[in-house]
Amino acid sequence: MNIGYYPGCALHGSSNDYEQSLRACLGALDVQLQEVKDWICCGATAAHSLNHKLSLALPARNLALAERDGFQQLFAPCPLCSMQLLKVQKAVKENGLREELSQIIEADVRGDGQVLNLIQLFERVGLDRLKAAVKEPLKSVTAACYYGCLLTRPPDVVHFDDFEQPRSMEAVLAVLGAKTVDWSYKTECCGAGMTMASEGTVLELAHKILSNAADHGANCLVVACPMCHVNLDMKQAAVERRYGKKLDMVIYYLSDLVGLALGLSGEQLGVNRHFVTKA
């Protein structure tokens, strides 16, 4: 299966362990990621916070490039990227901004492709197919599935899963033989891009998320977002220091767990490159 791939800046930056995990796992599932040529940053938080027009133009350019490359489906592993791509698709199709945006970005954007997040990609591969391919069921995993903000919100843009009580990630974990917990912070924000600029906010939010997961009996968390991963994994030590408790929660990318269940090793998936690893 060939699929258009929009990595986004994080996956080619300090979250390149996520890309390693994706390539290993999807490779084992015979999914070929075709990177969009000449992709640019989607604008992230900075664009929509400071310049509305730019926040539409930058993702629009990427959509146009993907359309030019002939991709019907575009996989964006970072939910901020995928949400903004979907937002621009909506602006182009429903708010009549096609002409104006096309002129700004010097390319025609139609907005008619399908943007997929990681969970949707696995659903497209097929949960039955995934189940059949499992070699090592994840018996020791009791995971808290953490969706964060932008996989399910805003619902009238992303139209994915139940935005109050989502269950799509749990469904994937179920076919991998893992257990999941029903906990209270599935969709609460981790602090997003405030890691450097407002560390206190991130630590407070991450602390609540990690503690609640632990209180509900989880021994790890699963995420499908590079920013969530950074705030919960890289910053876990800082959380432990500030709040004086040991958390020891491994933060897996969803592709990590899928890969492990398929029989790949932690090294292949880059799990050893996380800050918090299994003891």
Added chain:
Amino acid sequence: MDLAPNQLLRLVQLGQTDAALRSQAIWECVSCQTCTTRCPKEVDCAGVMDALRETSLAHGMGAPAQQPVVSFQKAFLDNIRRNGRLNELELIARFKADVLFRTGRLAFLFKDASLAPQLGKRKKLHLLPEKARDRKVVERIFARCSNQADQ
């Protein structure tokens, strides 16, 4: 937050936009979109926060307590304008320098410095990161969208 989102909206409704534009709260907001999702009157509250941020900077209003956030966002946008894709090291350097310049917080400069070797050990630091090939387009896109906020 000095002003809650509903208070910010109330100020705008009353025409006291200045007070809203000067608040620190608009920079503390993490854009999690929960407000827009839950609002029974279907107000796009997250969108209003974006508009307040953009307008605040366009009017040259600062946010002293939240200056690091403002510096970060500006540095980020400037970074992608020039590189097409984010250059993390350059961003961090520029961001920290800007905060130091505007607030004089020396400690900020060295915060998280210990993370650098840890990132390096895990091969997450890119000294020569990739740039987008067609960077000139990005410059032109920025020019067409320019407002005062991102200057």
Added chain:
Amino acid sequence: MSRIGVFTCWCGENIARTVDVDEVAKQVAGFPGVRCSVNYKYMCSDPGQAMVREKIASEKLDGVVVASCSPHMHLKTFRKAAQAAGLNPYLVEMANIREQCSWVHHDRTQATAKAIDIIRLSVEKVRNDTALEPIRVPVTRRALVIGGGVAGIQAALDIADAGYEVVMVEREPSIGGKMAGLSETFPTLDCSQCILTPRMVEVGQHPRIKLYSYSEVETVDGFVGNFKITIRQKARYVDTSKCTGCGECWTVCPLKRNPSEFDFGMGMRPAIYIPFPQAVPARPVIDKKVCAKLIRNGCGLCEKKCKAEAINFKDEDKLVEEKVGTVVVATGYRLYSISKEQDKASLTGYGEYGYGKYKDVIDSLQFERLVSASGPTNGVLKRPSDGAIPKNVVFISCVGSRDNAKGLPYCSKICCMYTAKHSMLYKHKVHDGQAHVFYMDIRSGGKGYDEFVRRAIEQDGARYYRGRVSKITEEKGKLIVRGADTLAGFPVTIEADLVVLAAAMRPAEGIEELAQKLNIGCDEFGFLMESHPKLRPVETNTAGIFIAGACQAPKDIPEAVAQASAAASKVQVMLAADELTREPEIAAINEQTCAACFTCVHTCPYHAIERAEVRTGRGVFIKRTARVNAGLCMGCGTCVSVCPSKSADLLGFTDQEVYAMVESLV
């Protein structure tokens, strides 16, 4: 030769300021057929009406035109005046030179010329008017009341006490509606069943009330004064004529754990059951979905135990016909479904409150059953999950109501009051408990209502937070409620033992189907439509059908009772005589020229045209024809416009009249 009188009104300054009424009277006097033309300051006043009567007599007028305001205002007035003077009231026309002339134009010359033209049209019409007589329709002097809640009960008792027979149809096994399940009612804190059950018994024993319980209206045929109703009596599997209500059967039934509908799932009932001890009729019903005997021919213990031999497993639904003259619809309400399952695409539920996920998040009617003295916990407030007495209860207002995003933008009116009541009942039962109420506004407009709410806050210590709740989660066995206090300006987090959601009021299930059967309208939320929101709150646009109670809009018990009595009084007006009179301006079909294509039958929105036959005096068939039912026709004129052979015409607005009017202007 016509002798028409034209009376031009000044309406004080309303007409005279813009229209030169003297010039009008002068010009109109010269119209063909006009016998006299006068003007006066206020035609609708006593002297004005006297003038009309006097001129009819002295000038022997055979037609009257009053040039003044809209016929909606005073047509009846002038028709009565004409009738008093001996002139057929349908030979009176009104020329609207106010709303359609003086009130919308500024130029005096042009307005005067237009007024004269308007009067010219009316004069032509009157010249072609024919005398008409009101239509008389026979009336069956019985009423149907659909719904046995407090509104239906009140209406039925009022009508029956006035001397008329009432047929009452109630869907549930017992009458009483939602009020029978409440604990105490605001603002008096009367025990709800204590004040309702006497009325219920009265209905059950009233010599003139025929009660069909566990029944539904199947079809409605006919028209005002002459309705033919088919009622489906659902199979109870219990012969009510033999059953004594002794209770042996439900005591011995082995299937004891079925969620009780009356307790909204807070308690259990057996497969053969009576919904509550004071049920009227006090006869059980068998739930065919779970009864072992009905499903697989097992058990049968109740039949063995019944000394009256009243159990009949071979029972079937029965269809019964009743003839009535009027109908009162009082089908009541249900609560909005808070969880994700909705029965309409336009509605969504609240995932963030955890209703359906957490056992201790319940709705307001469930709370009523938990605090009701005859409820599943005998009035001890035990929370559903573990039976513990909750020490911190959070009440959330406006769940579903006033929420555009969820699909119901309206206010459900009663929740502020019953939430205050709930907080008081809670405090009276759990003295060391704390009630927390999240509200957006307090709506307490009735008599003693605001004082009642203040009592909850000032005497019973309920803590009121102005703000909404964003999310309810569960941590370490406690419900964590996160909300806002906008008056204080900060967020509020409460560890609750129980959460009660004040869900929106919606009309009862199946209301749209019932409205269609009755040919009455309902709005986008299903609430039945009244004729006029201010002046005709209990009438519908279908003659003979009235509405009362929460089926029309959210309301509390005093309002429902008042509306029920209002509907009953309308019913009594209609049933007062053996005949009803209706305005004669209806359609008529020329049966000689009618081609029997029946296009009109299909087009008539009131189903007022029948297929009929023309026969000789001896009954020999001549031809088929369409025929207007004078009892149903509302004079809309749709049939006139579709009839290909021009056989349909509107009495009082005939084609000939309209052509004459148009020609007079050309």
